[in-house]
Amino acid sequence: MSLQAIGLTKRFFDSKRGEFNAVQSVSFECSKGEIFGLLGPNGAGKTTTLRMITTILKPTEGTALVNGFDVVKDPRQVRKQLGFVSADTGLYDRLTPREILTYFGKLSKYPKEKLQPRIVEIGNMLQMESFLDSRCEKLSTGMRQKVSIARAIVHDPPVIIMDEPTTGLDVLTSQVLHRFVIQCKEAGKCVVFSSHIMSEAEKLCDRMAIIHNGQVLASGTLEELRAESGMHYLEDIFLNVVKETVSDVR
Amino acid sequence: MLHGIIERLQDIATVAGKELRHSFRDSHVLIYTVFVPLVLYPAGLVSLSEYTLWREGLAETRPVRVAFMANGKENVPELIDVLKATKKVAVTESVDPMRELEEGKLEAVIDGTRAPEKIEVKLNPASDRFLESKMSILTHSFDARAQAMKKAVDAAGSNTPVNKVFQIATTSVGTVGGHKAGLRDMEVTAFSTTLILVAFYGYTMLIITVGAIYPALAAFTEEAEKKTKSTTYMLPIDRSTITIGKFLAVTMLTLLSGAVNFLSMGLVAVYFTWKMEWLKRALALALKQYNLETVVLLLIVFLLSTLLVAAIYSLIAASAKSFKEAQNISSLILMVVTILPMVALFPGWALDMKTAFIPILNMVLAAKSVVTDSVNPLIFCLACLENLLIAAVLLYMSQIIFWGKDPASSSAEQLAPTSISG
């Protein structure tokens, strides 16, 4: 198993809400060559879950194993296995994409002699040759997102984690991204993908988990979810699952 | 017409109100307008007085060490007596004084071989106390000279009071407080004037360093940085209204910061002054100079310099793309702005036709002319006008720069700002 989340819990405190669990005992698995989707509305706990897996946040309880390495006990090994894409991470404005990629490639210990060819390869794959050498401050949102993606995979990690990567992208760039995700799957990577766009999940994910208020409410392949709920479209399934818990709470 | 003006004023008030609320929820503004002044001055005062005491203790326990060359001693008995009598100098015996001087075991060696024509004092330029020793020995030599003279007169056995020649009395005309005062009062006046000027200078500096920058950043730069500028831009009110509203908020916060600073500074100064008799007299005299007129004039000067500072920082904040940029520029401005008014503290500098046109400096000098009761109405008004004008120009520039940078407003028609002089 490439990635295993085991009972991940994260407690937050907010002066208005008091203490609450942003993520509560979230468990899921994702293996090589598989795309796993984490679906949920805004504030469901998707990002927090992914941050715990990427060792940026320490879980209050539970842990996750990435390629067999524990995020709590062996975070440095975990980091070597990961590539992370998110819409809200920034770029170094005064550097060029090529410089950024070289920097992260070197930091992630990608073999030096292979690094430049690798950057060219990624540049081709994501159609970013034209702006590889202009400073990031001059790039458009779509270009920047491509650089973010390229940065996440420059060291060819076995596990790729994407936190709502298509937020704010147009159809064309989203398309490039979707193609890229599928390419990763074909290359045998383990991809975890969070999104609140159902069509995207429907199209890409092999298996998925619906997460709401920090809890996993349902998980499985699309077929399994359809069978369970008796509905066809993921959006309906999602609304149904979320509504159930809302009424449960009431 | 009237309706339009009222509406505009209401808009300005709305914008200013929003900026004020916004600023007050920024912890930096609160820390720098309230917390720092209340704690900084007491802490500064305590450390300053502790440091002074420490230095005093050092001076008492570590006198300047002086040795005399063995064969000239009998020529300078008065100097030896005087130096022995003071605590701040220790006369020591030394076999080889020059070597000890070089080794830093002595601060000075006095060679009286050729006295009284020439008394040579040798000092070590590498010593920490080179200047201190020089000054100390020099001042004591005057006493020694007087003693030598007295000895000579006494030795002659004459009881004629040769020193009794004439008395000098000093009187000041048309002075402070309306009564004629003697020299002592002039010193006190000079002191109290300096005290007020330093306070005024400190005030300007403090509102510049801490009082104005955060409100200005919050009002202008934050719009750019937090990407709310385009929303503000699209509001159906005149853009100059927004700029003026923001500027007003900055001015008010700067005033508040200045007031808190002043209050705390005043409290601390009163504590400090009340502990020393001389200072107390000076302060009492300084306060006596104030009637309603001077207070009003001083307030005008304060208000104007606050306006100017607020305008300077508004311009900086409006022209900066990010906080970082604004802070970079402001540190340069700070350097210039802190050094300039320092000149006003030198005696002889007054508000005249030349200095009245140097911004910032002219305000400190205007304050000086008020506290020294030498206001020239024309020049004073000129200085005030010039300040107002500069503030208005800066505000106008902030208006152009702030909105001009927006890509959406690149068309010339939109760029032209309406009159802001109001």
Next chain:
Amino acid sequence: MTSDDFEEIKVVFAKDLIEVLRDYRTLIVMIIMPVIIYPALLVLPSNIAQHVKHDYKNKRYNICLIGDSSPAIEFFRKAKVLTLTKVLEDGNPDKLLAAHVADIVVTFPQEFTAQLQTIPKQSPRVNIYYDARRDQNLLALAEVRLVLSQLRGKIVQQRLDALGIKTPQKYELTFSELKVENKKSLASEPVRNLLPFMLFTMLAVSIIYPALDVITGERERNTLPLLLMSATKRHNIMYGKCLVVFLIGFSALMIGLSSIYIFIQLAGQRADDLLVMKFPLDALLMCMLISIPLVVTLSSLSILLASWCKTFQQGQGYFVPFLFMAMGASSVCSLPELQLSSGVAFIPVVNTALSLKEVLAGHIDVLWLSISALVTMIFAVYVTYLASTILDSERLLYGVTDSRARRRLSGDYGLEIMLLCFTTFFLMFYVGQTLQGWDIIVGSLFTQVLVILLPAVALLKHLNLPLVKTMSLKAPHPLSFLGALLVTPLCILLSIGVYNLQSQIVPAPEAFTTMFTRLIMDNDKPLWLCLLGIAVAPGICEELLFRGAILGLVRPKLTPLQQCIFVGVLFGLFHMSVFRVAPTGVLGVVLTALTVWTGSIYPSMLVHILNNSAAILMGKYHLEETFVSYWPATVLLGLVGLVLLIKAKPKKSDRLPESLGT
């Protein structure tokens, strides 16, 4: 350190350097400020002074003489600064001044010439009239007085000659400097005093922006999570970034020092004799060399600071204190005769300031200079490492905090203690001073209750903590009272000893040492009231604040040793006096230890009351020397007391509780 580590540092260094250098603002800070502003700051004041002096020299003050001025007139004519506009037989000085005919009017008696020939019983009076509102008149006034004293000197000399008395013609000193040939790096005293201060300021200013850029910039742009997710060791990232800041800071410093050097060579020599600016090339080179470790340390400190900041705005806020700290560290140079070898070499940052001073004084002590460089470098490495641990703080990254209740439950009362200390300082300054200014004894009594006891009790009430348990208000083993009683003299001896030891470095002036005694002697209050206000009330209230509330709040988080040191140091600082920090600090440590050991606050109250009473009585009856001379007895008693205290150690169940939960 493996080659891998070096590689990582190199990668981070190269990237951040490129990034920083592409920022034009960095270049401004790096080049324009050092080249123009700093030399200007050094030379401008002296130039202004020169200018002002020049102004005075050329300035002419109009002067009017009224009355019989003939004996004095030649002296007034000779005076360069004064222009004699009118010499009148009779006139009204006020009118002349009002009409701006004269800046100063001097009136002489009508028979002045005759009066000077004889020695009358009543000396003739010379009046000087001037306008006090113009500050430059003070100079004219001084000049007039000088002229009159010349006249007086002449008359006296005439009289002495007439009497046939020979007085020493001259008693004048000439100063000469010792030739120092082996001290090539010797700079003149103004430069020595100013340069370290400028250097520190210069560095702080040039370093802070790059530091904020490379650290806070990552946070603000949200690139930090990615950096933290990379497989690189975090401290290596920090070392790389620190090197960038170092390089920028060092370049700025080199440029700044060089331009100061050039400026002094060009402009400095014009200053007058006393303030001559001398800054030899050797000194410049040594300064550059010595400042390397300093740049490293300040870089690491600024990195630490930047790691704490969420935004640039916050960074700017911390910048002023940082600058003050740097300036404060350089103030050590103003202490004469302090040398590196006295142990200062082991205090990072401060030691570099002192190194600079020593070198500029021409004194190069290679051993101690190297030691201080080494200490500073080690400190820098540690600080940078520390900064790397802050980098991934969840609070700073995403604002993740624990709830207040949870924090308190875990025994972390840091924030509350800070608040309490701040409130107490604030009240002490504003309320305490007022009260004590009103009446030293009764005011002190009120201060103790209102300023010291009240906030502490209020805080504990607010936190819902049990007073008795938190403040250790419980009866101890009876023997421990006896033990405390016997130990007291030893405590007093100890603080006297510490005070004397401290006086070696921080001597108190006489005004300070006699102040306390004067306060006691000068008031007419009965002795019992003095003891109540200055011994009993502090003994109770200060104990309840320090050994009660504060000790109670830190107990859950600190080990007993840490508790003693923390509360002791706080107690020392509370006295707000450099001369009392060490003795009261040590006393604080002992009192805390006593409370921790016996599990009760009462023994320490007893010791505190007795200690203060002893100070009053010894001050009043001048018993200190007598007391110290009985030291063997004191030590013996103290040992017996310690034995008793050891015997009185409470059982485990009676010890102070660690958790404070209600």
